[in-house]
Amino acid sequence: MAAAEWDEVKRLAADFQRAQLSSTVQRLSERNCIEVVTKLLDLKLLDVVFTTDGKEYVTPQQLTREIRDELYVHAGSRINLVELVKLLGVDLNQIAARATEIERTDQNCSLVLGQLIDKTYVTHIAEEINEKLLQQGQITIGELTRHYDLPSDFLQTVVEKNLGKIIHGKQDKSDHQVFFTESYVARNGARIRGALAAALRPISVATLLSQCGVEERLFYSIIGNLTEMKQVPGVITGKQQSGSSMYIPAIYSKSQNDWVNSFYKQNGYLEYDALMRLGIVDHQLFIHKHFPNEKLLFLPSFAVGPNITDPVEAAVEEAIATGSMVDIMPLLPSLFEPEDAEEILTEVLKNTKIKSLNQNVHIFCNTIVVTDHFIRKLTKPFDAVIQKKAEEVVGSGAYLLAQADSKLQNNRSLIEQDEPSTKADRKEERRKKAAGGKGGGGTQGRETKTKSTKKKYLRGKVTAGDDSDEEHTPESGKMSRSSAHKLELLSIAEIKDVLATDESLQEEDLGELIAEIANHLHPSLNKSGLAAAKAVFESTMASTAQNRRKTHSELQDKLNAMFMNVRLFEKGLKQFSDKDIQLQLSKYLLKTLCTEITNEIFSYIAQENMIQYDQAKELSPEVRMKILNDSPNESKEPLLKLHKSLNTNSVEEVLNCIEAALGPRVCDMVLRRPDKKKERPQLLEHRQALLEQLTSSKDPALVLHLTTLILFQVVSQTMLHASGRFVSHILVYLQSHVTAEVFNTLQQYHDLVLKLLRTSSDDINYVHIMCELQEGMPAIKEIATSFKKHSTTEKFQQQPE
Known part of the structure; x- marks a missing residue:
């Protein structure tokens, strides 16, 4: 490696070491940024809007610029706020607030139903509306609302502002949401004018609209303009836009008027159906306008003039003056019904001339006028009939029953009227008793007092005199009249028969008139009949008082005799040692004689207090309770005990x-x-009655029954009241008191009777048994007639020691 390169490496290593040893530059994390922004927002030093994803911020000014940009780039300068949410990623509330601010500060922008619209879009809408109006000739706000999806108020404002500028048309005066062009109105006006000119008879507006293809609203607008210019040869009748409007040509109206004038002049009346056939719907209004000076009478089917009513009035005046009757039906046209004639009569009778005659008239069969004088003449033959009927109804007792029913209903009516005040008094009495502690009695005491008051009041009314029903309150008078109406002396059929004999009513077609006059006379004739019946009843009351006392005496003797018989029969049934037989005989005695005595007593009470019941039937327990409830208060307790004792x-x-x-x-x-001296004659009389019945009887069972009763009376010296089912028990009792021969004869006959009752009449043995019974009947009768009490002693003497 060269020295220069090595020096470069050392220099880089020194830089790297220097970089590692030096302090780093200050940087902010994402969380720190969020906290800083949040703090600034809290201190209101910063105003930003969050995006929907929460990763970005935007200032309101920037959001406004972006909304305007989107509105500008969006087609048509119209954008929905919901769509801006998707495009800008900002909450809808923030966008709505910015859109509202834009609308407030910028007159060229509008916020309509969540849509931001620019002025250029409004202008574009106005241009499109103008093109559509020129094409169609008419347009409505409703159509534009559906097409543009904008509110009608907004579109109404847009059209009205641009009307005459961008939109070339007119607004309908009757409907401000409708706009049209002049050419459209002129074209439809020409159609309507031609259709009206071609019409020769009435035609409905609906038919005109369908033929011309014009809307109803526009039709009436055009008709108004044509009428003002006098270009319509006719009139429109009926309410507009009701579906019943009619167009009547002037030529047709003229022909109608000519026909109506001619018909009325010839006949004196107008028929509504004929006017309907002519197309006159509101006939009464038409007649009023057409004959303003005529005195017409409007009937349900006709309008009648003086030519019809004057002859009727003259005929009625003549009938009233002569006291007769008149039928106006022949004076009227044949089309008129009886109901029309009745209305004509009612109107004619209001005439002052007829009123001045001071005569009361009646209308029968809707067409016949009958005067009071004529009716009084018809009622004269009824005087003798009424008197005869009054005597019959008093004699039969129907009048007395009707009076009793009338009084009962009057009393009930008065009690019902008195009940409200009585209830108030009871409440006040209970309140006072409750305030006074225990010293007022309990609930039972109050009930007793209430019942006593009501029944005492009721009895006072029931036992009043026969004439008291004539002096009651108005309400009781109604009840009396309704009850008296039930007592009908003359029926409608009888009245018709008498009326048919009158010479003036003997024509064949007067049957309905006779029936109506009979219905009219029925209440008054019956009222007169009741008055006659009352007079007859009062005249016979004096003579019947003596008979009533005689009846009372006879009933007293009858009840005394029956009472004594029951006592004697009670002694007889006690001759049986078997308690069960005594009980059965007691029940039979209660069921027959005792019940008969009770019924006689209750019948007498009902008659004395005029209590109504069915006298043709035997008194049942229910009828007895009814009589008991309606009887006087002091009689109730004894009668109730008697009624209940029959069940013991x-x-x-x-x-x-x-x-x-x-x-x-x-x-x-x-x-x-009780008198023991009279018991023996009573026993002899009873035995003689049984013997007489036995002599005339041919029924084997009855012969045996009567024979046993006679033998029992002879043996025990007491009477016995028993049915045929007790014959076997009586024979057992007699066995120890008659001879063996007599007992065997009776027993054999008894067995044959039972055998006969068990055998069918179709059986062969029935005739044989009947023959045996007929052959043995004289012997049985002989035993009954010849048996003496000492025969029992002879029986015991013949017995061996």
């Missing part, structure tokens, strides 16, 4: 309840005390 098995309890029910508080009847 104690005859003695029922008799006690019957005795209480017959007392002065309820039936006011005298119940005779």
Whole structure:
């Protein structure tokens, strides 16, 4: 190695050593830079914008310059802010803030729906709109909005600012979003003018629009201009843009007017259907305008003039003056309906001349005028009929039932009216009792008081006199009238039959008139009938009072006899040692005689208090409860106990309840005390009745039944009330009191009866058994008639020791 090269190496080694030994220059890392920038931002000494990747910073001024550059280089000078986010890598909020600042400081830029638009782009849009308007002749803001994807307000402003400058056209006065050219309006105006000139009859605007190819909005604008210049040979009727507008040519209107004048002059009326066929839609308005000085009457189907109404008025005046009737239908044209005639009559009767006659008239069948004088003449034959019907309804008792029903409904109505105040009084009473502590009684006490008040009030009304229904409140009067209406003395059919006999109503076509007059007279005739019935009823009340007392006495005797029979029958059933047999006989006695006595008592209570029920049927427990609920308050407790006692098995309890029910508080009847002296005649009478029934009876089962009852009475000296199902038990009782021969005869006959009942009538043995029973019947009857009590002693004497 040469010396020079070696010196170079040494020099390089010295430089390297010097470099290693010397201190390094100060440098900043990336993290230090971030911290420095962050500190400057916190101290507001630096204003920068971060990029979306966070690796770069840009100042607002630089971001503004870059946005302007992108707007300049972008096609059409219009760019979306979202697209700038992708191009510049800056957050959308920062770009939106810079775009807003650009719009504020630069009048040539606009921010519209997130898009930055330059003035040159607006000018370009105006030029395109002008070209499209020249091509189409008309353009709307809606079309431009869809084409340019810009708001309608912005485009409206652009078009209006450039109208007459860049955009050559006019704005529609009725719709500011529509623009058109003069040539377009002139072209469509010529089409419309030609179509209207060619029309000879009414045509709808919709048809004109379809034929001419003109929009409806533009059509009415052009029509207005043509009408002002008097270039339209006709008129447009109906509301604009409603779809019902019509164009009526002037020549057609003239022919319409000529036909209407001629028809009205000849007939005196106008038919709406005929006007509709002529194309006159609003016929009443047309008639008002066409005949302003005529006194017309507008009916549902016609407009009637004085030529029609004057003859009708004259005929009605004549009928009122003579007190007769008149049918105006022949005076009217054949097209008129009865409803039209009725309206004409209503209008004619408003005339002052007819009112001055001071006559009341009625309209029947829509076309017939009938005076009060004529109706009074028709009602004269009903006087005798009403009197006869009144006597019949009083005699049958229907009038009394109607009055009872009327009073019951009146009472219910009055109670319903009194309920609001009664409820308020109850609330006040409960409040006072609650404030007073325990000294007011519980809930049960309040209920008892309430019920007592209502029933006492109800009873006071029910037991009022027969004439009290004439002096009630208006509401009760309504109830009375509705109840009285149920009592119909004369039916509509009967009224029609009487009216048909009148000479003035005997024509064939007056059947409907007779029916309507009958309906009209029905309420008044029935009211007169009720008044006549009331007079007949009052006149018969005095004579019936004596009969009523007699009926009371007869019922008292009947109930006393039945009561005594029940007591004797009770003694008879106690002759049986078997308690089960006694119980069954007691139930049968309760079910029959005791129930019959109870029903007689309840029927008497219902009659005395005019409680309505079906008298043709036997009283059921439900009907008895109905009578009990409607009976006076003091009668309820005894009647309720009597009603409930029938469900027990104690005859003695029922008799006690019957005795209480017959007392002065309820039936006011005298119940005779038991008298043993009268028991024997009662026993003999009962036995004689059984023997008479036995003599006339031919039924084997009944003959055996009656025979056992007679033998039982003779043996026990007591009466027995038993059905046929107890015959076998009676025979067991009689076995120890009759001879063996008699018992065997009865037992054999009893067996044959049972065998007969079990055998079908189609069986061969049925006739044979029946013959045996018929042959043995005289012997059975003979036993019953000839049996004496001492026969039992003879039986025991014949028995061996």
